Amino acid sequence: MKILIVLAHPEPQSFNAAMYYSAIKTLLENGHEVRTSDLYQMNFNPVSGRQNFTSAKNEAYFSQQSEELFAYGNNAFADDIVAEQDKVFWCDLMIWQFPLWWFSVPAILKGWVDKVFAMGSFYDNGRIYDNGMLKSKKALLSVTTGGPEKNYVTTKYGSTNQILHPIQTGILEFVGFSVLQSEIHFSIERITDEERKAVLEKWEKRLKNIFI
Ligand SMILES: Cc1cc2nc3c(=O)[nH]c(=O)nc-3n(C[C@H](O)[C@H](O)[C@H](O)COP(=O)(O)OP(=O)(O)OC[C@H]3O[C@@H](n4cnc5c(N)ncnc54)[C@H](O)[C@@H]3O)c2cc1C
Structure with a gap:
């Protein structure tokens, strides 16, 4: 099968990087094809704007979604976005490896989604959830936390299901992915x-x- 692994961690010797490299090695050893997006190593620019596009529908007023629809019909996405979109379209399974930062993904990964998951190419009117454009694909979140598991059970934090809900349901399922059980490892620095x-x-x- 074809697997895309996205890593959002600035330190190549981090535990998240170890999870990422062990995933690449294991999947290749088991006969799968693997492509990667190591966002910090790629120096991926997560900031959306005019730079997402090579030409514009409206030079006077920037509306990202209408520019995305225009870019989809006119091959007008910037090269860094095309490269990442191609990897997502290519894969059967997409794995995101990241540390939980402020109860969410690190900003570089959110910015990757903001730019890559474009209207027209990834979703459109009525083309969401069960009818999503990426319907045949699976996704898996592999997450580490600083906080111990008990904090996600007994305190104000809320459960990891609640915390990951916007990512799972608001991003991945929204465009059609089936989301597998998340891989969550707590207190990773303290064990x-x-x-x-x-x-x-x-x-x-x-x-x-x-x-x-
Ligand atoms: C901006 C920010 C926001 C945060 N928000 C939250 C939050 O909302 N909730 C929360 O719970 N936490 C939060 N944290 C904490 C964060 O989730 C943890 O720091 C992170 O998950 C730890 O993962 P790491 O890969 O960075 O660990 P590292 O510090 O890189 O690794 C942990 C240990 O593993 C060791 N290690 C590396 N490779 C291996 C290997 N192959 N085998 C064995 N050991 C190895 C390292 O040497 C290190 O000692 C936040 C942190 C930041 C910076």
């Missing part, structure tokens, strides 16, 4: 090295059987 190694092993084991 022992052995426990982190066990997390990596569990992740590799899951990925070996991800399409079964």
Whole structure:
């Protein structure tokens, strides 16, 4: 199968990077095709604006969604967006590897979505959820947290289901992805090295059987 892995972490030696590299290795070893978007290493610019496009429908007033519709019909997306859109269209499964930052994805990943998941190409009137344009694809969120699991059960934080709901339902399912059970690892800086190694092993084991 074809898998796109998106990493949103600035440190190549981080635990998130370790999860990302172990996913690449495991999936390749199991005969899958893998493409990647290591957003910080790519120096991906997450800021949306006129730079998303190579030409404009309306030079006088910028409306991102109407420019996206125009760009879709006129091949007018900037190269960095075309490259990322192609990877998403190509994949059967998309994995996002990220640390939970302010109860959400890091801004670089949100900016990637803002630019890449364009109207006309990824969704349109009536082409959402069950009728979404990316309907045959699966997505998986692989997340680490600083906070311990109990905080997401007993405190004001809310559950991880609640926290990930806007990402799962407002982004991925919105454009048609089926979202698999999230891979969530809590307190990743506070557990022992052995426990982190066990997390990596569990992740590799899951990925070996991800399409079964
Ligand atoms: C802006 C911001 C907002 C945040 N908001 C939240 C929030 O809303 N909720 C929340 O819970 N937390 C929050 N955090 C904390 C954040 O989620 C954690 O810092 C993050 O999940 C830790 O993951 P990491 O990859 O950065 O860990 P790292 O610090 O990179 O790694 C943890 C440890 O793993 C070690 N390691 C690396 N590779 C391996 C390996 N192969 N095997 C074993 N060990 C390894 C590292 O050396 C390190 O000791 C926030 C942090 C920031 C910066």
